Amino acid sequence: MATSRLDEIDRKILAELQADGRMTNVELAKRVGISAPPCLRRVRTLEDAGYIRGYHADVDPRELGFEVQVFAMVGLQSQAEVDLSAFEERCDGWPLVRECHMLNGEVDFILKCVAPDLSTFQTFLTEELTAADNVISVKTSLVIRGAKDEPGVPFDILEERLNRTA
Numbered sequence: 550m551a552t553s554r555l556d557e558i559d560r561k562i563l564a565e566l567q568a569d570g571r572m573t574n575v576e577l578a579k580r581v582g583i584s585a586p587p588c589l590r591r592v593r594t595l596e597d598a599g600y601i602r603g604y605h606a607d608v609d610p611r612e613l614g615f616e617v618q619v620f621a622m623v624g625l626q627s628q629a630e631v632d633l634s635a636f637e638e639r640c641d642g643w644p645l646v647r648e649c650h651m652l653n654g655e656v657d658f659i660l661k662c663v664a665p666d667l668s669t670f671q672t673f674l675t676e677e678l679t680a681a682d683n684v685i686s687v688k689t690s691l692v693i694r695g696a697k698d699e700p701g702v703p704f705d706i707l708e709e710r711l712n713r714t715a
Contacts, residue, residue, distance in 0.1 A: 555600070558583060560711075562591055563600060564704035570604040607700070615663040617670050617691070621678065622656040624686035632683050633657070639681055645673050656688070667691075 555563075561581040565572070572580075578588035595601045610618065625636060633651065640649040640660065648661035660678075664670035679687050 559591060559595060559600075560704060560707065562588070562595065566592070566601065566604075567701040567704070610663050614665050617664040617667055618695075619662045619664070619670055619692065620690045621660040621662055621674070622688045622690075623658040623660060623678070623684060624655075625657045625683045626685040627683055628657060636681070636683060643673070643677060645670065656686075 558581055562577065565577055565580050574589050574592070575585050577592070578585040581588065583591075592601070623636075625632060636658065637649060637651070640646045640658075645662045645664050646660050647663055650659050651657060652659055662670065662673070664673065674687065674689065678684065
């Protein structure tokens, strides 16, 4: 388990930053119970090791005019690694696609898409997604409302697991 390399302070740092990535290093150090210089060193180490991938603002798409959110389930004709990678690269170039996940089972990928309106999404769907190389099927579901959108991982469950194995 990758978390076995992290001590309790590292896990606290990650949990605090996940909850509020804008806090100062001084505030973070106070919350995790260490002084500011070693806290900053630990944060830099966690960043370098890939535990922290970045920092961003949680913007409200609807407030910015992106009224439509759609999940698209995509089936590919070929699942050869070169074709899977080519589709992933293609998704990276589509601004409306905000997330792309390869799945097992009936569909190969699920895409989370946003658009300002249904017309814009429909144009993307017909002219880009369904027309892409190797795409054999696309099924879409329009999001009516979101009930939960919580980024990151549940650190309380991680701590419980680590305590059971200790």
